[in-house]
Amino acid sequence: MTRTPQTSPVPAVPDAPEASATTRSRRRWPFLAAATVAAVAVAGGAVAYADARKTVTLDVDGDVKTVTSYSGSVDDLLTSQGVVVDDRDLVTPTAGASLEDGADVVVRSGKELSLQVDGKDTDAWVTALDAAEALDTLTARGGDVRIVASRDGERASLPVDVDTDGPVAVVHDGTTDVIDGADDVEAVLAEADVELGAKDRVHVTDAANGEVKKHVAAAVADEQKQAEKQATKDGAQTEQVAATEAAAPQVAVVVQRVETKKVTTTTSIDHETKTKKSSDRYADLDPKVAKKGKDGERTIVHQVTTIDGKVVKKTKVSDDVTTKPVTGVLVKGTKERPEPEPETPTYSGSTRSIGQQMAAARGWSGSEWTCLESLWTKESGWDASAANPSSGAYGIPQSLPGSKMATAGSDWQTNPATQIEWGLGYIADVYGTPCGAWGHSQSVGWY
Known part of the structure; x- marks a missing residue:
């Protein structure tokens, strides 16, 4: 028109x-x-x-x-x-x-309004004077109806006034203001000291809508208290104070803060561990760390849009491995450990005492020891350095030649225990027992 x-x-x-x-x-x-x-x-x-x-x-x-x-x-x-x-x-x-x-x-x-009905965007033509009257008609059909303001930079506009008859509630930033005497939505926001960001959304809804009902009721109650307090301060009578009633808004202008930003998050990437076998390391040892592993890091960037702090859209922008994981290396031995060599007994005392101890270790005691003692007394007198100049026999058992005793130890020339060890072995191999060797010696003069 x-x-x-x-x-x-x-x-x-x-x-x-x-x-x-x-x-x-x-x-x-x-x-x-x-x-x-x-x-x-x-x-x-x-x-x-x-x-x-x-x-x-x-x-x-x-x-x-x-x-x-x-x-x-x-x-x-x-x-x-x-x-x-x-x-x-x-x-x-x-x-x-x-x-x-x-x-x-x-x-x-006729005025074309941009609407959101039960969360869906649509348009409708109305002949209402203001948003309050338009909502009366539109909500009669049922559903959650919002009149959406158009945005241009930092401005918001509607093809109709907000409410030409009464106050308007402005719900924004966690608070609710009640504004009087401002019809145009831009004037309403200015009266409430609300500055809009470029992406913020503005819509008008019924003040009884569940979205804002609680906030508007709280704001009206606060207005009522302020009015009563002012009436009392001005000296009004008790019944006048009680009659003071703040007008309840029929519509609410709702400002939704919209923010879009990039959010970066990092997550850990577990590293792997490989085990290598080595024949140079004993199998009974714990694995050895040859290379220490290290976790990597993944950096993910999302474009996140929030409305009044609640995430309504989240789009992945990038997903990159910013630090590669380092694979750890363990070395596991496969080498079998050799059986431990038997401990060599330690003998002390005279050569005769050492001989008695070593014979007993073989089970030769009693008469067998008597035979052995007689045999080597005859041969060398139990002298570890006894040498036969004519035959070359040497040591306590009179080994011929003496170097044979090297099989019992490299110290055969000086160590009585080495000589006795070899001699006992010789008797066991050839005669079986000391008494066997002693009998042969008595018979033929040698053993």
């Missing part, structure tokens, strides 16, 4: 006003205007021309004035006043109807 400006004086003829008085009035006409629902017939048929002068009230989107006119029809009246309507506007009485004296002619412009 548009108004056609008048550039020439209005003559005192039909279809022109003679006098007018303009006021601002709130008249609610809760109709949803749509091209297929409430089309306005602006091409009027034949209307009888009225000769009588008429005084009517013309209300164009809340701008009310009294007009004296000679127009015969509503259409003629609108034309004379420069009011142009289209199919989405609402006119009552209809544009083609006769204009009666004392009539109320109401024009409501």
Whole structure:
């Protein structure tokens, strides 16, 4: 709907006003205007021309004035006043109807609203004066209805005022303010000292909506306390203080803070451990660390969008291994450990005493020891350095030659125990027992 400006004086003829008085009035006409629902017939048929002068009230989107006119029809009246309507506007009485004296002619412009109904975006045309009236009509169908403000930079705008009749609640940044005397959504936000970021969202909803109901009720209660406190301070009577009541907003302007930023997180990458076998290391030893392993690191970047601190969208931007893990290496031995050599007994005392101990270790004691003692007393007198100059026999057992005793130890020339060890072995191999060797010696003179 548009108004056609008048550039020439209005003559005192039909279809022109003679006098007018303009006021601002709130008249609610809760109709949803749509091209297929409430089309306005602006091409009027034949209307009888009225000769009588008429005084009517013309209300164009809340701008009310009294007009004296000679127009015969509503259409003629609108034309004379420069009011142009289209199919989405609402006119009552209809544009083609006769204009009666004392009539109320109401024009409501069609306005397209961006809505969110139960979380889904849609559009609708309405002829409401403000968002409060539009929500009355739209919520009558049920569902959660929000009127979404358009954004341009740091500004927010609606094709309708917020509420031309009463206060407005502004829910923002965890608090709720109640604003009076500001119709335009931008003025409402300015009154509440709310500055918008480029991505912030603004919508208008019913103050009784579950989204804001609790916050609005708390804000109204606080306003009530402040009003009562001020009334008491001003010296009002008790009953006047009790009668003080803060007006409850019918609608709420909700500001949602939208932030999009990159969030970087890091996670650990476990390292592997490999085991190598080595024949140079004994199998009974614990594995040896040849190379220490080290965990790696993965860096993930997400583009995160939050609304009032809650994540609504998260998109992975990158996922990179920033530090590669280091594989650890263990060495496990496979070499079998040899059997430990038997400990060599330690003998002490005289050569005869050593001989007795070593013979006993073989089980030769008693008579066997007596035979052995007699045998080697005869041969060498138990002298470890005894040498036969004629035969070359040597040592306690008179080994011939003496070097044979090297099989018992490299110290055969000086160590009595080595000589005795070899001699006992010789007797066991050749004669079986000392008494066997002693008997042979007594028989033939040698053994």
